[in-house]
Amino acid sequence: MNSTKVTTHDTGDNAWMMTSAALVLLMTPALAFFYGGLVDRKNILNQLFLSFICMGIVFVQWVLFGFSFAFGPEMKFGIESWKWFALRFGEGDNAMYSPTYPLLTFAMYQATFAIITPALISGAIVGRMKLIPYMLFIFIWSTVCYDPMAHWVWSSKGWLKHLGTLDFAGGTVVHVLSGVSGLVAAIILGKRSDYDPRSTAAHNLPFTILGTGLLWIGWSGFNGGSANSADGIAALALVNTNAAAAAGLVTWVVIDAIRGHVSISGACVGPIVGLVAVTPACGFIQTGWALFFGVTATCIIYSLLLLKHYMRFDDTLDVAVVHGGGGILGAFMTGLFSQQKVNPAAAFDGAFYGRPIQLWYQIVGILIAIVFAVVCTAGILYPLDWIIGIRLAKEDELEGLDLTAHGECWEVAASRAVGDLVKQILDEQGVNKGQLEDNGSFELHYTPSDANRKSFTVPVTTRPTTIESESDDRHWK
Known part of the structure; x- marks a missing residue:
């Protein structure tokens, strides 16, 4: 329907938010290339598909009821509403979510977050999970895990938002949720039949470099668009995003050089760690702290990845450590370094600026995300396994999903x-x-x-x- 309010929209804000939506949507195929270059050649097409299919499944779910569940007007007892089913609100704006541009733009922007979050999980389970159960999992997980968490943290009536938990662009909602879910899924599925923690199956590092570059660019919309307007906060988030990514890249390369050689795949992980860590804080901190986030998170994640070889779970592409661990670190440090004067409308002072309780609000958000991800993921995968089976047959796994699931070969x-x-x-x-x-x-x-x-x-x-x-x-x- 047409709205008489359309003439009051700020075209600059609307243009920035639509551009940000396009940038974040680009991140899902970018993730496919990032992951795709790191897997064994027998699963390259499958890994690309695991990200690509999320653009279909999740967007359909989001239009039908996902957006309404996450941001719609609440019913009694805090239950999300069906009132915005199929985005029936038309072109009007919303005083809370999109005061200066159409609510449809906000719905599209948030859809891109909903799409990439389950796609991140695929990196933990590639090469082991049947295709149909994976697609069912994505649909159900988006509905019962992502949508409620987005509602609690970002909705105008979300209880974590009102508690005081800060998450500017998805540290808990996107990265902790996907990282922990990936870990749980990897544990439930078990190790790959040809699992070797000391070797790498990376077969196409140019793919990974391309994916890293596109993810870095797309993250400008991921974080910058979360300001919800084309203003100074968007500029702050944009600068902090790139500062943390650059610091992560340089830190990883320096550590690698000290250890004897500079790994290309590692150099691609460095900026991703910085980006993940700064995401929950980028609109609440000064730029100097963004550099600190990138350096600190990269040093810690680098150490965790070295220790991962001695662990028993098979997280194929380190989703749990990079995204789960990076998201936890970023959300925690947000409680230390956020400043209300940086963003008076949305931020609170952190522990290092005279408000220690903010750190505890961050810890609550982290713990809720971890527990909720564990419960949801296990609660979906175990019944799917009992009903239709989720693990590939050993011979199919060794042959690779490109042939056994898709019947195609890219080489x-x-x-x-x-x-x-x-x-x-x-x-x-x-x-x-x-x-x-x-x-x-x-x-x-x-x-x-x-x-x-x-x-x-x-x-x-x-x-x-x-x-x-x-x-x-x-x-x-």
Whole structure:
């Protein structure tokens, strides 16, 4: 419907919020590339899909009832309302959530947060979970876990908001919730059949660098848009976001250099840690503290990741440590360094500025997010496991989900290139083209420098079918 109030909207605020929504939406495919480059080649398509599908499932859920559950007018006893089912409020604004721009813009902006949060969980369970149970989990988890937590922290009537818990852009709602849920899901699923804590399956670091860069850029909307207008607080959040990311990157590289080598994958994790840590505080602290957040969180997360090798759970891409741990650190430090004079409309003074009780409000928010994530995740996955089963069969897991779940392979062109090269060599040697068979093969022979070790020969087909190619590729790449 049309609203007579549309002419009163601030076009600058609306433009910034729509731009921020687009930037945050970009973060989900960026996350797919970030995760995708770090997984084994047999699961690359599946990992990309696990993030990509959230853009469909969660947005449909958000339009139908997710936004209404999270931000709609409450019914009695604090139960979220169905009043905004299917976003029936039209183009009008809302004095609490979008006083200077359409409420639809706010709904779209918040939808992008709802989309990326469950996508973060996928990094903890890739390569082990069946596809249909995963999609069911995403839908149910968004409804019973994310929506209520968003309501408690960000809604005008949320009890954690009224208690005084500060979370500018999602430290508890997004990162603690997804990190803890990822940990619980990884524990319930169990270790991968080929799990080795001392090795890495990262197969395409350019993918990860691309994903990191896009996540960094998108985070400008993630945090800057949380100011809810194009004002000085948005500028503060934008600067603090980039300051923490830069500090995280430099800190990780320095630590790596001291230890002997600079890891590219680690250099990509550094800025993500800084971004996660500063997210709950970026609109409440001075920029110098943002640098401190990035350095401190990166040092602690780096140490935790070194210790992770001795732990028994298999969190494939360190979601629990980076997002859960980073979110907890950021939310905790918010209770120390926030200042009301930085953001008089929304902030409170932290413990280091004369209000120690703020630290306890932050701890309450952290503990509630942890307990709620554990209960929701376990409460969804155990029944799904009993009803339809959630864990892949061992043979499917070893084969990889690209083939077993999707029936596709992204590296078929490489095998065909080898076949074409062989045929070109044979042609140059005078072999008649009519004698060349599409399904011909050749052998790779390896002779180790150590005479005591055995040599071996690997046959490689020159023109495999799409389904066969992944199996062939694994033998020679």
